[in-house]
Amino acid sequence: MWPDLIKKAKEGGIDAIETYVFWNAHEPVRRQYDFSGNNDLIRFIKTIQSEGLYAVLRIGPYVCAEWNFGGFPMWLKNLPGVELRTANTVFMNEMQNFTSLVVDMVKEEKLFASQGGPIILAQIENEYGNVISSYGAIGKAYLDWCANMAESLDVGVPWIMCQQNDAPEPMINTCNGWYCDSFTPNNPNSPKMWTENWTGWFKNWGGKDPLRTAEDLAFAVARFFQFGGTFQNYYMYHGGTNFGRTAGGPYITTSYDYDAPINEFGNLNQPKWGHLKELHHALKSMEKTLTHGNITHVDMGNGVTATTYATDETTGCFFGNANTTTDATVAFLGREFNVPAWSVSILPDCRLEAYNTAKVNAQTSVMVKKKNAAESEPESLNWKWRPENTDETVVLGKGHLSLNQLMDQKMINDVSDYLWYMTSVNIEDDDPIWSRDLSIRVNGTGHILHAFVNSKYVGSQWAGYGVFNYTFEKKVKLKPGKNQITLLSATVGFQNYGPYFDTIASGVPGPVEIVGKKGDETIVKDLSRHKWTYKVGLHGEEKKLYRLDSRHASKWQADNLPVHRKFTWYKTTFKAPLGTDPVVVDLMGLGKGHAWVNGHSIGRYWPSYLAENDGCSLEPCDYRGTYDNNKCVSNCGQPTQRWYHVPRSFMTDAENTLVLFEEFGGNPSLVSFQTIAPGTVCGNAYENKTMELSCEGRPISAIRFANFGDSNGTCGALVTGSCQGRNDAISIVQNACVGKESCSIEASEEVFGSTNCDGVARKLVVEAVC
Missing domain, CATH: 2.60.120 (Jelly Rolls)
Structure with a gap:
């Protein structure tokens, strides 16, 4: 899918593509590397290069990304004496080894811009500034080490550190978030860069579907460049899928669509993709002015701003309105410009509005x-x-290893979601707990637990997203003599974010107890220090x-x-x-x-x-x-x-x-x-704009609605408003579009005739069937 996705990104006006480098994917076993197939980093960068685009290499190698264990391989956590993301020699040696390996691979293929390749930026660490305070002085020492180590690799392109307000020079600190227009780099000589503009949000099991509107996302981008931004990256432009066991969290879904401009399946997410494409075109038409011009900024009050970029030859303007309810009128050079609430107008020549973030001219695809x-x-x-086949575990209690304690599930190096915990408890007739109302009580860590006692299924329990502990308790029947206790722990991705996220217990940390009650008296038999036998994974x-x-x-x-x-x-x-x-x-x-x-x-x-x-x-x-x-x-x-x-x-x-x-x-x-494909597409173009309709590779089969004037409703339920153009608008659109995979029509009186729309903004609105 890479060539098609990258081509669609380029068509959308993207000129650089960022990628993480996932340490746990590339070094699943210590010193055993995998850069094949879907892990072929070099091929991915060369595919970007083949489309004439730039690349940003976010090595990290901690990546967060709602990815399993933040991208760290689990064997790293299990090295003797290691402490992750801090000034720890064991960790830093491994991090330097992997980072150097990646850099050397890229250098060998001459892919850094300094070698004539597409990679213009590299990143070391990731959002460490969000957690550094928890690590104290050794965290700052680690940060300085990261900068020095990265610089020593001599890649010939700048290194960035996102969300790192105290990034040591020459590292460039960058912003991540929904809005970064007010961000200021810690070095006055550094460019103002936005590495993650969140196009939506990720999903967790039990969570709802996110939507960030095209209008708001475009507003954030335009406002960033209005206030001096130089580089902006979407997170995500294509969200994709957490195949395998890559989803982290825990409880992050397999889908990572992120409401991105290209959706999980590779279709265009319209109108977001098209609205941003138009924005990118407007910004690039001002490229020289924005990169060479002197800036004049005027605050007009009530959230209204006017910013001018001027060179000796050209002038470009942004008119912003951050008011959430009231439209604004901006007077400039003897003209008046209407700027809707929560929008930015872009005027590449300061005379004609080329784009407004609240006026969507792109189609909507259902x-x-x-x-x-x-x-x-x-x-x-x-x-x-x-x-x-559960006989060996549930019935016989046979496994791979035994310990006189409960084991953190991360100790199995993450080779499976599943780990069996097995022990036995002897209950004699004279045991004080025997004649009581008995239950088994287990302290778990948020992932899933299935419990069996004497081969019988007792019950299951799990917590939810953001919850790390729960107590499972169910009544059980024990027998005199030996009783077999079997617990199956199932992980749903390991924690990927937060200070010391790697130390959060997983599986069954305990205690595991048999609880007997009689009246107000309770007796507890703690099994945590019993001999526990473990089996990794499923028989299948x-x-x-x-x-x-x-x-x-x-x-x-x-x-x-x-x-x-x-x-x-x-x-x-x-x-x-x-x-x-x-x-x-x-x-x-x-x-x-x-x-x-x-x-x-x-x-x-x-x-x-x-x-x-x-x-x-x-x-x-x-x-x-x-x-x-x-x-x-x-x-x-x-x-x-x-x-x-x-x-x-x-x-x-x-x-x-x-x-x-x-x-x-x-x-x-x-x-x-x-x-999955577009079923219905609805075009929307303001007067004197060109409406573009596309069914993404399949022909337009019919036109259900067309009106030049004003229209109400949503795609699939459109109706004519108070004014309209010619009655044969549907015929005009049919002749232009039916039978074609895509078509373009100008929204103008010349095409659709005059209207009785005094004082009403006229638009061409069309509903087509794919």
């Missing part, structure tokens, strides 16, 4: 999912199944049941398909949907687990986890006013994530295999494959 079956593919899938993982070449593939059962059964593997075959549209698999009806297509992990799934019920509004989102991730959310009470991306590169034209491990219990018969 994406639809279709059950687009392949030729001769049946509507429903034929499933096989097999149980996860060990046998690689998700792989096509698994030697155990013959043991699947076709009869008596169980549903709502915990710890069950399912398998089916399917043909890829016809065409080239992105493919998703709808996992509605399943509980929680992991999915693979042809052996490629498409990530964790958890459609049974519903988003919170509160906080969504039925009213259209008002772009005016400061944005945060709680504004303009949707999907309340619905599955946090129902559809999961299956890249076409994971599939073949012949038979494909889908394998599921179902942890909670669900019904696979409801699973289906679908394609």
